Amino acid sequence: MNDKTRxxxxxxxxxxxxxxxTLLIIAVPIxxxxxxxxxxxxxxxxxxxxxxxFVSPLEGLESILTSRMLYGPLLVGMAIPVLVAFLLGRVxxxxxxxxxxLSEVTDWLIRILSRKKYRKTRIMFPRRMLxxxxxxxxxxxxxxxxPIFVFLSPPxxxxxxxxxxxxxxxxxxxxxIVLAVMTMHLLSPRLFCRHLCPxxxxxxxxxxxxxxxxxxxVENCLKCxxxxxxxxxxLDPKNGQASSAYCWNCGDCIxxxxxxxxxxxxxxxxxxxxxxxP
Amino acid sequence: MERRExxxxxxxxxxxxxxxxxxxxxxxxxxxxxxxxxxxxxxxxENIFASKCIRCGRCAEVCPYRSIVPRDFLETGVNAGTxxxxxxxxxxxxCMKCVEVCPTGTLRPIAQQETRMGLAVIDRYACxxxxxxxxxxxxxxxxxxxxxxxxxxxxxxxxxxxxxYCTGCGLCTHGCPVTLENGKKAVNIEPIYAxxxxxxx
Numbered sequence: 243m244n245d246k247t248r249x250x251x252x253x254x255x256x257x258x259x260x261x262x263x264t265l266l267i268i269a270v271p272i273x274x275x276x277x278x279x280x281x282x283x284x285x286x287x288x289x290x291x292x293x294x295x296f297v298s299p300l301e302g303l304e305s306i307l308t309s310r311m312l313y314g315p316l317l318v319g320m321a322i323p324v325l326v327a328f329l330l331g332r333v334x335x336x337x338x339x340x341x342x343x344l345s346e347v348t349d350w351l352i353r354i355l356s357r358k359k360y361r362k363t364r365i366m367f368p369r370r371m372l373x374x375x376x377x378x379x380x381x382x383x384x385x386x387x388x389p390i391f392v393f394l395s396p397p398x399x400x401x402x403x404x405x406x407x408x409x410x411x412x413x414x415x416x417x418x419i420v421l422a423v424m425t426m427h428l429l430s431p432r433l434f435c436r437h438l439c440p441x442x443x444x445x446x447x448x449x450x451x452x453x454x455x456x457x458x459x460v461e462n463c464l465k466c467x468x469x470x471x472x473x474x475x476x477l478d479p480k481n482g483q484a485s486s487a488y489c490w491n492c493g494d495c496i497x498x499x500x501x502x503x504x505x506x507x508x509x510x511x512x513x514x515x516x517x518x519x520p
Numbered sequence: 521m522e523r524r525e526x527x528x529x530x531x532x533x534x535x536x537x538x539x540x541x542x543x544x545x546x547x548x549x550x551x552x553x554x555x556x557x558x559x560x561x562x563x564x565x566e567n568i569f570a571s572k573c574i575r576c577g578r579c580a581e582v583c584p585y586r587s588i589v590p591r592d593f594l595e596t597g598v599n600a601g602t603x604x605x606x607x608x609x610x611x612x613x614x615c616m617k618c619v620e621v622c623p624t625g626t627l628r629p630i631a632q633q634e635t636r637m638g639l640a641v642i643d644r645y646a647c648x649x650x651x652x653x654x655x656x657x658x659x660x661x662x663x664x665x666x667x668x669x670x671x672x673x674x675x676x677x678x679x680x681x682x683x684x685y686c687t688g689c690g691l692c693t694h695g696c697p698v699t700l701e702n703g704k705k706a707v708n709i710e711p712i713y714a715x716x717x718x719x720x721x
Contacts, residue, residue: 288623290621295623301576302574392575393600405577416601
């Protein structure tokens, strides 16, 4: 068994990662503007570190679908994010996405003001809406012939707004979408992330059979229900929902559980030997 | 093709109704490319530019002169966030950094002299050297051209553009001391290559 203490294990690390990921997209344009620093470039639509390029799978996919052309470097750029999503699931959403960072900060402020540990999920639609959102988004982009929703993908939009402010001293009007997403978050936690984010939908879809998942151990469970309160997506880990395609592996439920009923597990592929972890 | 136009026609009024007036008037799907407003070097033709570009802004970020400026939705509709160069503000110095960083191949890697952002066209009604009567000496466009004696030559002290070699970088337009009432210069870059069909490679 793992040596789990009472204190939060993953939450501080995750918050630190989110903070770094957000500081990165603020620092890079500033460094670029001041010192012509181009070693690291871009934001979460496409980012490059030296010669290592990443392209957001959704934007890349839409570019391919609407222009009906394949471009080798684009596929290579998409490969790593797709692989990460395939193995680890929607980890981008929980550990990197700047919208997630803003939401976490908002939640933290609300927690201080209301003196309640968890926020209640007031608005809840069927979870399948996330897939519908992804399908609608791609369908609309293909009908219109332009990736209209490329600039409706909020993580990329935050980066572009930051660039516009830092490099060109203006703001783009698309920034209102970020405000809209944050308003939705104020109405009900992660409303956009849960039901509407096409990027989240795509990553969830790719990571449906992910290797890293939250395992639920029935024997240790007291059915106290604190994990479902802690889950930012309002999933119910004690009923096995933490291993569903909707989970983004943030580890908040693991931190909340007092009896170690939940833990991260690496799903082994079944080869000839049936030697899974006890 | 017809069906696509039809569907576009269906979506356009719905989208236009839902949005403020300006994008509808500017043409939600219309290309923002016009005289002196150009795409960066190596750009694919306009008919696929908006669909291929993912608006990641890396070309704008890498551009050391800030020639490339993305514009927002109110100005350019669905082309919001795509790279544009207004050569009357900051022309392209052909450093060719943007074509290296484009992750989608919307800007394809090409050589400096192969760039065809447009073609410089001298307005002989406006250019000082072409006026009848008082002859004025001005060779700003000739002096600033990066391909002097190739893309631009002086014919009896008057500038003449050689179409074959002009890259359309806009340095001449930017340098031109004559500004007309409509904002145009005496030498303007016409984006004559931007609306061609996709070239098969």
